[in-house]
Amino acid sequence: MSSLLQIHPEVADALATGGAVVALESTILAHGLPRGDNRVIADRIEGEVRRNGAVPATIAVLDGVVKVGLGPADLDRLCASDDIAKLSVRDLGAALALHRDGATTVASTSALAHRAGISVFATGGLGGVHRGAASSFDVSADLGVLARTPVLVVCAGVKSILDVPGTLEYLETLSVPVLGYRTDRFPGFYLSDSGYGVPWTVRTPAEAAAVVLARRELATDQAGVVLANPIAPDKQLDPDLHDRTLESGLELLRTEGITGKDVTPRLLEFFHHTTHGASLTVNVDLVLSNASLAGEVAVALARAGR
Ligand code: PSU
Ligand code: MN
Numbered sequence: 001m002s003s004l005l006q007i008h009p010e011v012a013d014a015l016a017t018g019g020a021v022v023a024l025e026s027t028i029l030a031h032g033l034p035r036g037d038n039r040v041i042a043d044r045i046e047g048e049v050r051r052n053g054a055v056p057a058t059i060a061v062l063d064g065v066v067k068v069g070l071g072p073a074d075l076d077r078l079c080a081s082d083d084i085a086k087l088s089v090r091d092l093g094a095a096l097a098l099h100r101d102g103a104t105t106v107a108s109t110s111a112l113a114h115r116a117g118i119s120v121f122a123t124g125g126l127g128g129v130h131r132g133a134a135s136s137f138d139v140s141a142d143l144g145v146l147a148r149t150p151v152l153v154v155c156a157g158v159k160s161i162l163d164v165p166g167t168l169e170y171l172e173t174l175s176v177p178v179l180g181y182r183t184d185r186f187p188g189f190y191l192s193d194s195g196y197g198v199p200w201t202v203r204t205p206a207e208a209a210a211v212v213l214a215r216r217e218l219a220t221d222q223a224g225v226v227l228a229n230p231i232a233p234d235k236q237l238d239p240d241l242h243d244r245t246l247e248s249g250l251e252l253l254r255t256e257g258i259t260g261k262d263v264t265p266r267l268l269e270f271f272h273h274t275t276h277g278a279s280l281t282v283n284v285d286l287v288l289s290n291a292s293l294a295g296e297v298a299v300a301l302a303r304a305g306r
């Protein structure tokens with residue numbers, strides 16, 4: 001493979017021997033979680049993948065090279081540096097050519113995971129259709145990339161800061177299937193239930209893997225699969241606190257004039273600050289739960305000969 005894409009030896013070995021591998025994104029580490037906490041959480045996320053028998057491959061760009069699987073020093077840098085760009089797919093070429101450091105979003109992590117031969121990916125929340133997208137045109141590139149990248153993404157739905165029904169409609173338009181894990185409700189990131197339903201429910205990691213395999217068999221797998229894994233109801237953010245924080249957060253975006261790729265990190269930071277860390281605890285819990293489930297699905301796929 002190109003010298004611009006380096007696969008960590010442990011990941012390369014697992015891929016070569018038919019082992020289970022889970023891709024992990026780095027934007028959540030560099031731009032979604034507070035400094036200091038992020039480094040510890042990075043290890044815990046990877047630990048959840050390993051606990052289930054899969055190899056974690058956190059993806060980022062360092063010194064203009066795509067790294068699939070990061071060592072401890074790479075993670076240190078990604079979690080501490082002030083100069084980490086947020087890289088969607090369209091930014092990758094420039095970041096490589098200009099020797100930059102950058103964190104990858106769901107869109108770019110999916111694309112790079114697929115390029116490396118990894119078919120399961122865990123994150124916190126998927127990007128989606130933003131409120132007011134009809135005039136701002138702000139629809140996350142996550143959706144378009146998922147429509148043409150055969151990777152299963154485990155997530156806790158999308159944040160309520162987005163237009164949730166609009167996002168679900170758009171996923172349908174793009175022919176990206178949405179599976180609820182042991183639920184028929186679409187999760188709302190901090191909340192177990194966004195208020196909207198999902199078309200399909202799977203009850204086990206093996207069922208999720210079987211969906212991927214059936215799509216391959218039919219050659220209808222040009223798109224990815226969203227496996228929506230809700231936070232347990234007793235661990236979700238208090239819904240009243242959530243609604244109040246959301247309202248003031250949206251107001252803050254308007255007064256600060258924040259748009260585009262800065263919206264998601266600013267709002268997450270506002271939530272963590274305003275809820276005195278309660279939203280951070282939920283965010284961490286759901287990412288760990290997604291990493292764990294992704295590990296199980298990757299193992300089920302590997303057993304089936306992927
Ligand atoms: N959702 C979260 N936390 C995050 C993100 C999404 O709860 O950190 C990140 C992911 O990397 C996702 C990106 O791909 O934000 C979407 O950003 P945008 O809306 O600018 O496309
Ligand atoms: Mn956007």
